[in-house]
Amino acid sequence: MEEQLIIIGTGPAGYTAAIYAARANLAPLVFTGSQIGGQLTTTTEIENFPGFPEGIMGPDLMVNMSMQAEKFGARYAYEDVLSVTQEACSGLFVVTSNGGAYKAKAVIVATGATARYLGLPGEKELIGHGLTACATCDGAFYRGMPVCVVGGGDSACEEASFLTRFASKVYLVHRRGELRASKSMQKRVLDDPKIEPLWFSTPVAYKTDGSGELESVTLADTRTGEQRPLEVKCVFMAIGHSPNSAFLGDLVERDSAGFIVTQGGSSHTKTPGLFAAGDVADPVYRQAISAAGMGCRAALDAERYLIEQA
16 A cells, blocks of 8 residues: 555654644654653653643653544554655555554654663663753753763753752763863853763662662762662663664665754755654754644655645
8 A cells, every 4th residue: 555654653653743744634654663752751740741731651651642543544553664765656655564564655753862871780770760862851840850961062061050940969970081072162061160070980680679760870980880879760872863764774864873964954865755754864953842743744744745646
């Protein structure tokens, strides 16, 4: 069966694209992947998504979006996409998943970017319970509490600076003896009395309280191996994100970090009919609301493309 539109991914970008495309009578087929709802399903309360003055749980927001898209005619394939190719003769896209091969006239990629963690025991269970990769999302939950940021680049410094608005103390944990951030960013962080750099340090273990919330992190000296506990209520990882774009092969252009490059501020990729939205094409903001906006743009761009091809 030939689809009008296939959407790959079910975070805010994918679901928003599905809502718009379904309301345009495109009956999109949405591939959910193994993490249905994307990164927000690992987030607890979201306080900065417009329309929810009392906040909303991340999984609840994703369920609401899913139901809204389905209400207008979106369909779901609970499968992982392995590759996307394009037929030379017909121009149709072939989306190959662990459930088979599907053809479509247009494809929206909204597969997100995966935050990098250290791979320590218990990390997966701690995400949302004292371990996170988004200060903007979760910083306000730690008002008056000590926290730490792991990393030494611009992103880590930005996270640490932002967290000073809420936390009583911000430790900046870095495995080297100097930051990799720009000089201006280094100065801002090192001059801030609420931020204390912990040089030559790296987390090696986490300790939780009786409720399963983070109580402390064990740091190891990268030179001597000596370990010491650091009492913090949250660890903010800022060691980068890995965009989920490898499965697209040479159909898209990527920047040096792997994020999909779109054309002229739109959702168009270098391949006509293939569109990108959300964190997979956003190395800067990576917020739920910005991803949703990009999903809207991608659906509108795809609709116009399909009209032109008719």
